[in-house]
Amino acid sequence: MASSSYPSTSTCHRESRQPPTRLGVLGVGELAESLLVALARGCLRDGRSRHDLEFHLSPRNDVRSHRLGWRFGAVRHASNVAVCEASLCVLVGVRPQQLEALAMELRESRALSKDHHLMVMAAGVSLANLQRWFAPARVVRVMTGLAVSEGQSALTLYPEDPLTRDLLSPAVRQVIAFEEEAAFEASMLAVCVNAWQLAQQQALLDWFQTVPGITGPQARQLLMTQMRDALALMEAHPDTPPGELASRIGTPGTWTARGLEQLGGKDGAHHRWQQVLDGLRSELN
């Protein structure tokens, strides 16, 4: 993993050592709200007080802001500039196509200083562009998925940065930093996989419900158990490839083996998933 290009003694870091840590948010969208929920819960789980962490929110998104105010005491500001005045560490949650306009607004009002530390959640926008747009602030790229609010997710990071780790790690199970930006960009497709797997579960659920005598809730329980079992096996055997675990279950001559054969191979479902990933990755780069 790359070493941080930011000293851990930055103004922002010193501030984060003294309660309350103030985290600004520019763009209180769906993903930003999910991450804040996870962060607030994670900090409580780590034994920190609710008052150790303060969220400072940009305007717009009334419903989300009020919800975060009510749940976690988040402060809603009248302008984006006010958010930057209140907090040196700032999560940027606007959509990629909204980034340039936001950066222009902050530049024109000279809202950012070199002590600002921006954590930008946007696919397909390079760090070089972000640094140029949001200069003189320092910028890192982060990503997670909407399921982050459940507290089991990973947060990906480019480049490695101790301050971001320190600040956001209570929200997730793991922070994974990448040395190469192309790898970080591709890693975002893992977040998409999450939704595809859910859609796949739906297809399986639909099928099981066609079987006379299996109810919807029973089918759902059966499938959830299988997913938990698969996860448990992968966690129990971290050095064994999942394909090998599958083969150990699907020994020759079993029903499992017959299914594995049909789903694998050049025309199978697994290859189709790889093709989808290939196609999307080429669009991201």
Ligand SMILES: NC(=O)c1ccc[n+]([C@@H]2O[C@H](COP(=O)([O-])OP(=O)(O)OC[C@H]3O[C@@H](n4cnc5c(N)ncnc54)[C@H](OP(=O)(O)O)[C@@H]3O)[C@@H](O)[C@H]2O)c1
């Ligand atoms: N949602 C997902 O499933 C998901 C999953 C993984 C990654 N992502 C990524 O996460 C990022 C955010 O996605 P999202 O789904 O959270 O988007 P979103 O719900 O649309 O949130 C973005 C919010 O930013 C606000 N905004 C835009 N420009 C602003 C400005 N200049 N000042 C203040 N607020 C501003 C928008 O307000 P208005 O509504 O008033 O325009 C919007 O509510 C994107 O890069 C997306 O690709 C999303």
